Amino acid sequence: MASIESMTASPPASSALSSLAAIPSLDPRAPVGIFDSGLGGLSVLRAVRAQLPSEAIIYVADSLYAPYGERDDDFIADRTLAIGEWLVAQGAKALVVACNTATAQSIALVREKLPIQLIGVEPGVKPAALQSRSRVAGVLATQVTLRSARFQALLERHAADCRFLCQPGHGLVQAVERCDIGSAELRALLESYIQPMLDAGADTLVLGCTHYPFLDAAIRDIAGDRLALIDTSIAIARQLERVLDQQGLRPPERDAAQPRFCSTSDGAHLRQLAATLLQIDAPVERVHIPSRRTAATDSHAA
Ligand code: DGL
Numbered sequence: 001m002a003s004i005e006s007m008t009a010s011p012p013a014s015s016a017l018s019s020l021a022a023i024p025s026l027d028p029r030a031p032v033g034i035f036d037s038g039l040g041g042l043s044v045l046r047a048v049r050a051q052l053p054s055e056a057i058i059y060v061a062d063s064l065y066a067p068y069g070e071r072d073d074d075f076i077a078d079r080t081l082a083i084g085e086w087l088v089a090q091g092a093k094a095l096v097v098a099c100n101t102a103t104a105q106s107i108a109l110v111r112e113k114l115p116i117q118l119i120g121v122e123p124g125v126k127p128a129a130l131q132s133r134s135r136v137a138g139v140l141a142t143q144v145t146l147r148s149a150r151f152q153a154l155l156e157r158h159a160a161d162c163r164f165l166c167q168p169g170h171g172l173v174q175a176v177e178r179c180d181i182g183s184a185e186l187r188a189l190l191e192s193y194i195q196p197m198l199d200a201g202a203d204t205l206v207l208g209c210t211h212y213p214f215l216d217a218a219i220r221d222i223a224g225d226r227l228a229l230i231d232t233s234i235a236i237a238r239q240l241e242r243v244l245d246q247q248g249l250r251p252p253e254r255d256a257a258q259p260r261f262c263s264t265s266d267g268a269h270l271r272q273l274a275a276t277l278l279q280i281d282a283p284v285e286r287v288h289i290p291s292r293r294t295a296a297t298d299s300h301a302a
Pocket of ligand 1: 068209
């Protein structure tokens with residue numbers, strides 16, 4: 001799979017910087033928080049573990065409320081902030097928002113409010129523009145990501161001489177959430193998205209949602225080697241490394257424990273996907289993370 005250089009980490013806003021300075025207890029041995037609407041962030045966790053094997057990790061899957069790509073902007077910001085605050089309370093020293101949709105809609109707002117560094121993700125439009133030979137590239141992402149101002153600005157920056165075919169991946173997040181990464185139905189759905197890109201001459205496909213790297217084998221079956229797949233997870237892990245280095249927050253070399261897996265749902269699929277695709281067999285804690293928008297439904301959901 002081709003790799004990448006696009007991610008959205010940037011220094012925290014000045015208000016967050018002063019909060020950061022006000023927290024004397026940030027400890028290099030503290031865990032990194034990684035969060036996604038569901039299981040997709042595991043593709044980022046995989047890259048972080050490979051790049052930074054000494055880091056302890058807390059992973060939160062907000063599976064009770066996935067997919068975010070079907071939610072309104074305020075809901076996504078509400079959940080991202082609540083989960084970020086929860087991870088800070090658990091002692092996280094940095095937060096990877098391993099969700100393109102949450103990054104697109106809410107990272108600026110959440111960065112203002114949390115006292116730790118945030119690293120976001122965004123579709124790899126820049127590396128696609130750099131490497132496409134045919135100058136036609138596909139982008140698969142959620143509807144929310146594609147319509148966001150942040151993504152539109154990204155396209156404008158890089159689409160001058162490259163044509164981007166943007167396709168919402170309706171149904172793909174739901175498939176991965178139920179651990180379907182290769183059924184006949186899923187393959188047919190993927191083909192309906194990818195074949196038109198191939199017909200239009202695309203030679204590159206941006207996986208603009210962290211769930212989609214788990215579909216790489218199914219995509220390969222459809223496209224063979226006609227599409228270079230752009231996945232930003234390795235670039236995100238490198239950016240996390242840079243941020244932790246700058247902050248003096250790298251732990252001593254050690255064998256980190258298994259990640260602490262948390263889910264707002266029952267966690268069965270998180271455990272299954274982590275075991276089968278990442279070879280991590282670890283229990284999943286069910287956690288209750290209330291937020292303003294979910295308060296009304298929490299009594300039924302918890
Ligand atoms: N993994 C999320 C992303 O990267 C999926 C969003 C969703 O839940 O729809 O966008």
